[in-house]
Structures are given as C-alpha cells and as structure tokens.
Amino acid sequence: MTAPIETARPYSRAWLLSEEPASRHQAQLGRAYVIWRRFSGNRLAIAGLVIIVALILIAAMAPLIAPHSPVIGDLAGARLRPPLTEGYVLGTDGQGRDILSRLIVGSRITLAVVALVAIIAAPVGLIVGTVSGYAGGWVDAVLMRVTDIFLAFPKLVLALAFVAALGPGIENAIIAIALTSWPPYARIARAETMTFRRSDFIAAVKLMGASPVRIVLKHVMPLCLSSLIVRVTLDMAGIILTAAGLGFLGLGAQPPMPEWGAMIADGRRFILDQWWVAAMPGFAILIVSLGFNLLGDGLRDALDPKEGGQ
C-alpha cells in the first residue's frame, strides 16, 4: 500500500510554494508569493514601498489633512514665517501661505504627473516595441528608427522646447514628458519580444492558428510586463525630477498650483534669509524620488535576481 499523497491546504504557504502546481491560478499566485518574499526581505525596498504608499494616502486625503488652505495666504499677517512658528510647522512663503499645506496638496500634482506619464508612455512603448520585435522586417526598421530618433534626443531640452511651443501648463508638461519618455520602454519591449519570438511555446500557439495580434496581445506582452514595470518605476523618479525642473523654469504648473518644482522657483529669491521656502519642497521631491528608486530597485531584485549582479 502506498502512503496517501499529502495535499496542502489551498492558499497556505506550502500550497503556494508547491513544486507541482495543479492549476494555472496556483502557479501564478505561487510565483507572486515568491516575488513578494524576495521583495520583503529587502529592507530598503520596503522603505521605498512605505514612502510611496504614504504618498498615495496623503494625496488621497490631502484636503482633509492640510492644516491651512494651500492657495489663500495671509499676506499682511503671516508672510515668510520660519518653520515651527505657531500654526505653521514648515513656515510660510512670500504670499503668507502655509508651506506644509502646499506640500500636501502638491503631492496630488506629483502623483498625477507620474501616473499620467506612466499611463501614456508605457502602453505606447509596449505596443511599439512588441509590434516592432514581433513583425520584424521593414516595420521593425521604421519603428526602431523613430524610436531611436526620440531616444537620442536630450530629454529635458526637448521637453523644454515642447512646453514652450504648447504653452506653459501642467497638462502640456505631462504631454511633453510623456513624448520623451516612451522610447526606452519600446526598446525593452522589443528586446524581450525578440528573445521570445523564436521560442517553442510561441511556435506552438502559432500552430494552433492564433493570429499575430492575438499572439502579441495575449502571449508576448505579458512576458514583457515585469521588465517594463521595473523600468517604469525606476523612471518615475526621473519623471518627477524633470517635471520639477520644468516647474522650476516656469514651464510647468502655473500659480497658484502648489507644484513642488514651481515652489522651489518661487522660493529662490528668498534663499538667503528665508531658505525654508525653497528648501522644503526640495526635500519633498527628494523623499518621493528616493521612494520610487528604492521601490524600483527592490522590484528589480525581486523579479529577476540575476540582474544587478546580486
């Protein structure tokens, strides 16, 4: 008599880590669990996650937690107060507005910029890359030429010129940044696609009669996702910095919107005696960018431990 086969309880740790998953569902969850374990072992990555989650929460609850109005200031009474004055934890700016409240409400803008750029640029890059990698031939050549042209451009200078042409404003800044951000994603997607293009399971699906569109959509794209997500997350810090740079040059969000880069530009003339007006928004940008970088690093290490020489 053979001993009864031990079946693990569904969704338990053993079930997730099982070497022979019984269903696709179990395999996917199992893989996600493994990634999560790797991720959570990395303390810096967790720190990054905490920062980003905090950012999202703050942005969501901004109007509730901001102690003062971000746009109405007390010009006559409370102008340029230093941090830790009564009622103004981080001080006030040149219009008598509370800096902490502006930072809190400004987090919405930061999040919006990052999210919108990612939503615009990543799918565009993904589509261009996968189509290019899968189709090959002259389609590949043309698309890659276009991608290379955009890739070879100096991003900030081009975003600058775009925004100057379209007019200053946060929407135009987002478009300009997105226009210069998609090429790396296309490159990555194409590289991944080309690795898989000749593999067996794609051949199998082809034999089953799947159309190229279906192949690309259902089979190739999901494989590119993990590298793409890592790259997008890592890029987010750069996107924030570019948006802040545009705001600093006066080409991004317009007053009285409390965009962090514009706040630094605003505080620049007070830098000598009231340094906090320019310093505080910079710290906010620093922390958020750091968070995205740590998160991205952690995701990359978790999703593909071979990368980065770890």
Place this chain on the structure above:
Amino acid sequence: MKGTETTSVRAGYRRARGIMVSVARFLVVLVTTFLGLLAVTFFIGRVVPIDPVLAIVGDRAPSSVVERIREEMGFNLPLWQQFLIYLKQAVTGDFGISVLTTHPVIEDIGRAFPATLELATVGTLIGAGIGIPFGVIAAVWRDSIVDQIVRIIGLFGYSVPIFWLGLLSLLVFYAQLKWAAYPGRLDIAYEYTFVPITGLYLVDAAWTGQWSIFWDAWRHILLPGALLGYFSLAYISRMTRSFMLNELNQEYIIAARAKGLSEARIIWFHALRNAAVPLVTVVALSYAGLLEGSVLTETVFSWPGLGLYITNSLQNADMNAVLGGTIVIGAVFIGINLFSDLLYKTLDPRTRN
C-alpha cells in the same frame, strides 16, 4: 585545394561587404536621426505662440513697423517653403541672426558652447575620477559599510533635483562660507580683459601662462562642476560596481587567484580593464547627460553656456537662437549616443548579430 581558395576569397568579399553594410547602416541612422531632430525643432519653432517680430521691434512699435519687419523676415511664406529653407540653412550652419544679440546665432553658440563643454568636462572628470574607484571598492567589498555608503550616495544622486541642490550649495558655499566664487566664469576684474582663444578658460589661461586667471577660473568652475560631477558620480559608480561584480564572478578571476597574483593586481589590472569596455560607453553617456543637465545648472549658477543661452532665448522669443542651440546640443547628444552604441556593439560579442 581549389575549393578552399574560392571559399576564402568569397569569405573575404562577404566580410568586406558586411563592414560596408554596417557603416552604411550607421550613416543612415545618423542622417535620419538628425533629420528627425531638425523636423522636430522646426515644428516647435513655428508653433510657438510668441510673436518673434515683437522681440525685434519692442513693445512700443506701431503696427506698420511690425508688419514691415514680419515681411522682411520671411514669416509670411508658406510653411513647407520655410522648412526647406530651414533645412538648407541648418546644414550649412546658418541658424539665422539672433534677435537679441544681433549677431549670427552660430557666433553666439560658438561663444557659449565652450563654456558648457568645459563645465561638462570638469563634471565628468570628477564623476569618473571619483566614481570609478568608488564603484570598484563597492564591488570588491560588497555589502560592507563602504558599499552601503557608495550606494546611498548614488541613490541620492538619482533622487535629488539638481537645481535645488545647486541653490542650496550656493547658499552654503558662497553665501555662508564664502568658499566658492560668485556665479560667473571669472571675477569681474578679469572678465573684460581676458581674451579667450578656444573658449575653454582653463585651457586658455594655462596655455598663455596667466596663472592667476587660471586659479580664478578654477575657483569659479568648481562649485557647478562639483555639482554636475556628483550626478555623474552617482551614475558611474553604480555602473562600475555592476560591471565589476560581473567580472569578479568570472572564472578567470579564480584562475588568476590560483596563480597567486596579488589581489590589487587582479582588481585593477585585470577585472577593471575588462570592465573598461562597457565603462567607456557609460562615461560617454554620462558626458552626454551632463551636457543636457547643464541646462538647469547653468540657470542656477548664471554660467554663460549653451543651456543658459537656450533658456534666455526661449524667454525672449528668440526662436532662431533656441532652435540653433537645441540643434547643436541635440546633434552632439545624438552623436555621442550613437557613437557609444556603435562602440558597445563592436566591442561586445554578445550583441554582434
């Protein structure tokens, strides 16, 4: 035997043709990319909602004067005609007259570009000079406290807004500590008596033996150069670390150790030399990145380079200057990028296909 002779000749032909094809391909890439840049800049230049004529005649001009100038400058021709003229001019280096300085744009760029070049060079020297050793140390003593410090420095370099750090460093090093010199390339006393040759003040001053001017120029370039250097350092040290880790995992390292070579020799003479190949491309890319990053730095430090020139011209609707500057930065950027791409492809056997 007869067969092999023919085969080797044919192989020779194939290889020659292969090389010509890659060169041709490279040129095609270069030309189309550059054309794309020109098209984009032209588009930008014509879509701008600033009236460039106003910049020439000023606020108070009566409308008859405005119309007359508009006609004289050719702004009333159809768009495609303007583009063809634009192409021809760009290729011959004629970017038009700067509305602001009344000099040809190419002349202004000729004056401003060396300043940016000098700054980016100093930045890259600092970045590579410090970044490579740091990266090596971090790789060798992986996960040690040194490694952590290097990674944190790098991480901050990726996360901090360069213009903000520039402002704060001006505040601390110039205003409070008075260590650094004020924004500009030279002290005012020297500024209008010094005659530049190449436009690279450090080189010019050293070449003509004017050492007091050399030190003055050095003191002025130090802060913005160090700032750019920090960003370069963050990138280079990270990549160096990554490449070195790759190398140190290879089998030949174990073989070398078994042979009894000293650790220092192994690291610096063997591993680093092999990592140097991709590292060179990284340094080139970093250099290109600094050329671009100088736009914000020059604004903070009033450094009269190409970045400041472009932002100033933007704010004055001097589109000739903006486009000329963008094309020059763009062309250099493209050139360095494609070149480093080419280098990487030729030197790395894995991507040769």
Place this chain on the structure above:
Amino acid sequence: MKRLRLLMTCATVAFMSVLAPQAYAATPTDTLVEAFAIDDIISLDPQEAFELSTAEVTGNTYSLLVRLNVDDPSKLELDLAESWTVSDDGLTYTFKLKPDLKFASGNPITADDFVFSIERLVKLDKSPAFLFNQFGLNGDNVTDMVKAIDPLTISFTVDKPYASSFVLNVMSSAPASVVDKALVTEHALAVTPSDTYKWDTDFGNEWLKTNSAGSGPFNVITWKANEAVVLERNDNYYGEAPALKRVIYRHMKESAGQRLALENGDVDIARNLSPSDLDAVASKSDLAITARPKGTVYYISLNQKNPNLAKPEVIQAMKYLVDYDAIGATLIKGIGTIHQSFLPIGQLGAIEDNPYMLDVAKAKELLASAGLADGFSVTMDVRNTQPVTGIAENFQQTAAEAGITIEIIPGDGKQTLTKYRARQHDIYIGQWGSDYWDPNSNAETFVSNPDNADDASSKTLAWRNAWDPGAMTEETKAALLEMDADKRAAMYVELQKKSQEISPFVMIYQQTENGAYSTKVKGFKLGPSFDTNLLAPISKD
C-alpha cells in the same frame, strides 16, 4: 590602492585651493561695477532703441539739446543748446548751439548733426519714431521741417501750436540724442530701396546697434547681449570730466545674486533688489540705499470686449478688490508706492488721491447690482516676474472672496504682450513708463482712443482694452495745445479724476527705483527717468 591614494591627494589639493585666502581681484577705484538686469537691450542705436536699460546707456553716452533737471524735472536745462526761442504762432522753434563743442571722435558738434539725427529717426521709422511723427514729421518732410540755418542754428517746425513744455520735453528724451553725422555716415551701409523702406542707406543703423557715436561723458566699448555693457571715459568731453575711467554694467537677473555680489564686494552697486533683499541690505553699515520715484505706473486692466468686465459696476468692484495696504506694506515695499492715478507723481498735473481701498463687502454689493451676485470666471495674463506675479496671486485671492474666479495665465514678457496687443486677454497686469517727462505721454495712452476698431492704427493702452473714453480723447488733444501751464495742469487733473471713476484701469502703484551701493561710492543719484541716471558725478574712494 596606490591609484586611490593618488586620487585622494589630487582631490584634496583641488579643494584646498578653494580654502586659500581670497586673493580675488577687487575692482580698482577708477572702475565702477553695477549689477543691473540689462537683458532688455536689443540695440544701442538711440534712434532705434526704446528700452529702459538702453536709455540709461544712451543717457550717459550722448548729448541732447535740452535735458531734464535731475533734481526738479519740471525744469529743463540746456545741454548742447545755448538758447531757444519759439515763434509767435507757436510753430517754429529756433535753437542756438554752444560753440566749439566736440564729439568723442573729435568731430565738431554742428547743427547738421542734430538735423541728421532727427532725419534718421524719422526715416528709419523704428519704434521711437512716433515721438517726432506726432509733430507732423515724416520721412518726406523731415528735411524741410528740421533745418540747419547755419552751423550753430537749428530751425524746427511743428504742424500745430503745441504747448512748448510738451515740445521741449520730447526734445529731452533719448531718441533726440545727437549722433556724430560724419562718423555714422562712414559706417553706413548701402541698402536697396523696397516697398517698405524707401531709402538707399541704412543711416549707420547696423553699426550703431553695437557702437556709440556721441558726445557724452562716456563711450561704449563693448556690449555683450545679456552679459554686460562696458563704458569708458570720453576724454574729449566738453563738460566736467567724470572721475571714473570705466563703468561696467553686469547683467544679473536675480536679486539674491545681486545682493550677494554687493555684500561680497564683487559689485559696487546693485540695481534690482527685491523688497526683502533691500531690507537686509538696509541693516548693513557699509551699504546704503538711494531711491527715486520713477515715471512708471503699474496697473490691472479689464478688456472691455469681455461682457462681464464691461459693466461699470464690475469695473468699480474690481477697484475695491485690490488689497492696496497689504501689497504696499509687503510685496512692493521699497520698490513702489501705492498710487491710483495714471500720471506719475512729479509730472505736471499729477494728483495724489488714492480713493480706493480693499472692501470686499462693497464689491459684492456692486456685483449684485450688476446681476452677478454669484460671481463669474475670468482669465488673467501675468508676466512671470516679481512683483507682478505676487500681486496677481494676491488679487486672485481677494477677488475669490467676492465670488470672482480668476485663472492666472503666466507667460514671458513677449508672450503676454503678443496677446495683449491683439486684444485677446481678459484681465492684464502690466506697467507703463512715460516716453518723455510730460503728462501727454500717459494721458495719450490711458484716456485717449481715437479709433476703437480692430484694425486701428493707433494702439494706445485704452485701445488694447477696447475702451472708448468718449469725450476724454478730445480733451487730451486739447490739453496738448494749451499754452498756459496752470490751465493745462487743471485739465489733466480733470482727466485723472474721471479716469479713476470710469476707466477700466485699476491703477496700483508707481515704481520706485532703488540703488543699493557700497559706501565707498560717492555721488550716486537716480534721476526721474532712466536716461537721467548719470554716471559722470560718481566716484569711488
């Protein structure tokens, strides 16, 4: 590790060089360095340029027939002219020149030079030409109207009997600078006449853009756009020789940068300090500040093409929605004074009443009586410079309290100007500097609009806001021809009072120009206009 050690040594040496005692070169006592925002200069040709910074340069490098008295601008001084008379019918002015005066080049100053200067002003037909066009001069009649009777006598004919104070004030403005005819003609370029330009020479315009050909106490040595203007003493100057040998205007856009340079001794004078930097400088013992009200007024204007803004109650309400007191005490402290009339104080007939103050309740009442109790939305074009941006943001807040939602559209100077000149704005915040020290300059633009159509040729500020001032247009013209000074002043007082009531201009403040300087500098004074900021009397210890 050897390499590392080498690297560390190099780095240490590099940074040590910074810590070495400051052996930087201080500017010598015969050189003055001014930190000044000079990025508005587009040309140094006095008959082409019309920008404020250029006016300062030409004011020190050229001479005029008559000049404003720096301390009392209602008086005129004779510069190149020895005397002047006007005919009984008020149409012909005769100027006698002082004999034996020379240009910087050594050429003698004669009547021909003045005639040439006015001729090229009118024929080049650039921005400042209108100053003399308004006397009825144009390219075809200029050589008949302005003549040299003999080498030292000029005859100048105008088309109407204007107030002589008006004519002379225009004569004292920068575009009437006398250029060296011989020197300029040497550098003139031949031009093929076209439909738009009838003459066959450029009158030396190309050359004069970057050089000077005058007789003032200084000469222009270099102009590097957006960087610096360098002036050197004119040793052939006919008046008292200036103490300074060299003057460098160094372009610095940032107030903080200027202040640091001033405090560190890198510059001697800083001209564009912001209120907070002025405050900080005032407390330093080795620095001082001099101030002077300038003929520039700042205003918010309401485009009458917008139906909401065209309602008289709304216009009134807007004037009650500016927090004049707070703005005066903070945003413009030291760089301006609240002034609610379109004539700057110091000009003939200027009134000093400030009838409006912040009153949100009253504004709400007015809006309600116009049927706009719930407020309305509107845009505002703002140049992104201070203090204009700060004032706009503050106005946005106070207007919101009355239910008016203002969306600020920032732009750079040229961008907002393009829109403004095309009448495509809703609300505009801007400034106007008098072209010459006479009330007509501002009256003509604020309360006069001969033709309100879109294609009108005369684009006054009233026109830009699509406002028809009604009878005031004619009254402005009449005031121009009034010979009696007191009667003339009274007419302008009338115009200002009416304008305060009904015009769509919310006048806010008059600019005060500042110069912060090291106490080593002596004799530094600011004049009423930019071309009267004189360098000649300045010296350094």
